[in-house]
Amino acid sequence: MNKLDQYVHAATRDNTRSSYQSAVRHFEVEWGGFLPATADSVARYLADHAESLSINTLRQRLAALAQWHIAQGFPDPTKAPIVRKVFRGIQALHPAQEKRAKPLQMEQLTRVVDWLDQAIETSHLTGKRADELRHVRNKAILLLGFWRGFRGDELTRMRIEHVDVVSGEGMSCYFPQTKADRQFKGSSFKVPALSQLCPVSAYLDWIELADLKAGPVFRAIDRWGHVSQDGLHADSLIPLLRSLFHHAGIESPTQYSAHSLRRGFANWATANGWDIKTLMEYVGWKNVQSAMRYVEGADPFARLRIETSLTEQAAMPACKILRSTP
Structure with missing residues (x-):
């Protein structure tokens, strides 16, 4: 590896590089796609994996394919309108709540x-x-x-x-x-x-x-x-x-x-x-x-806030409650 390659290599974190290589390998080897890819093939790849892979995983696969094409000097097919529309359609038909690790109390x-x-x-x-x-x-x-x-x-x-x-x-x-x-x-x-x-x-x-x-x-x-x-x-x-x-x-x-x-x-x-x-x-x-994304309030269900308001309202004189009612 020459000095130029060393600097290019160092610009990307090891974890990112590894995940991108895995994503490109999945597209090319496991799915059978060809590189450089066309917009239609990327769209079909997304459609074929819409039900088996999460939205975040599909997004990561697109980023990896985009990075490969840009690095090799080819046009980026992931920015094509057909790819964007298919991805939005997958989001609409397969919505998924983001999974978060349980906080340690x-x-x-x-x-x-x-x-x-x-x-x-x-x-x-x-x-x-x-x-x-x-x-x-x-x-x-x-x-x-x-x-x-x-x-x-x-x-x-x-x-x-x-x-x-x-x-x-x-x-x-x-x-x-x-x-x-x-x-x-x-x-x-x-x-x-x-x-x-x-x-x-x-x-x-x-x-x-x-x-x-x-x-x-x-x-x-x-x-x-x-x-x-x-x-x-x-x-x-x-x-x-x-x-x-x-x-x-x-x-x-x-x-x-x-x-x-x-x-x-x-x-x-x-x-x-x-x-x-x-x-x-x-x-x-x-x-x-x-x-x-990491913070959950001390009262995540707002139970304490609501209970406090109910208690305060119950303690109010009846005439005051009636006067404040429109």
């Missing part, structure tokens, strides 16, 4: 951490180093993911040399690139040291126990307690967390994902008086729409 976070603390103590006393390492690592993942609202890929891309700990105050984590950082300026996130459920202490405990000096923060651990040199893959976080929640006795663990930590913190923050601007700055959201 504070009481659930506390319950999982309590289970982890007991598991850490037991594995230490019984000399099961692999289990102890795994539990200490998972505690750090859980608390950092919650209190900083990190995405799954951010947790797996954390590097020790980019973490700076200030004793008794907190730590800062630097990422050369994040999903929202389209200009490659790099982003730093501050993590507070807390009196309980502390993410900084959990991080330091993991680094010390695993004797890590540089490289990825969170790594795989084999049955003999050997810590891998490579970082965890982002796809491994969901089964890791679901297994953890299952063992900690959290109901319906399959409804949770790595986004559950991010959504859980967003809901905790808004329920405790954080305004949306402060929350956006803390987590790193660039627009209100992104933030609101």
Whole structure:
């Protein structure tokens, strides 16, 4: 790979590149389409998969095909009117509610951490180093993911040399690139040291126990307690967390994902008086729409608000209610 190819390669995130390659392969190999594609073939591809693939998946497939054609110097068939009309028709006939990970609530976070603390103590006393390492690592993942609202890929891309700990105050984590950082300026996130459920202490405990000096923060651990040199893959976080929640006795663990930590913190923050601007700055959201996708109000069904109004109205004198009635 020459320097030009290296720079072109670096301009796209690995996850995006992998998903786009998979989408193009599905169109060409599994469906039997030809590249470069015509608008009619793309429209037929959408129609053939309208009932089996979600709207978001179809949208991602179109983006991948568009990117392939542009990169190869061909006209983009996905912008043709027939493709747009077919896609709108699929949206109309196959509407689907967006699936969102269930937010991890504070009481659930506390319950999982309590289970982890007991598991850490037991594995230490019984000399099961692999289990102890795994539990200490998972505690750090859980608390950092919650209190900083990190995405799954951010947790797996954390590097020790980019973490700076200030004793008794907190730590800062630097990422050369994040999903929202389209200009490659790099982003730093501050993590507070807390009196309980502390993410900084959990991080330091993991680094010390695993004797890590540089490289990825969170790594795989084999049955003999050997810590891998490579970082965890982002796809491994969901089964890791679901297994953890299952063992900690959290109901319906399959409804949770790595986004559950991010959504859980967003809901905790808004329920405790954080305004949306402060929350956006803390987590790193660039627009209100992104933030609101993660936030559920403290009274999502408006039950408390309505009940309060009913109580106030019931307490009003009858004559006042009659006078206010048009």
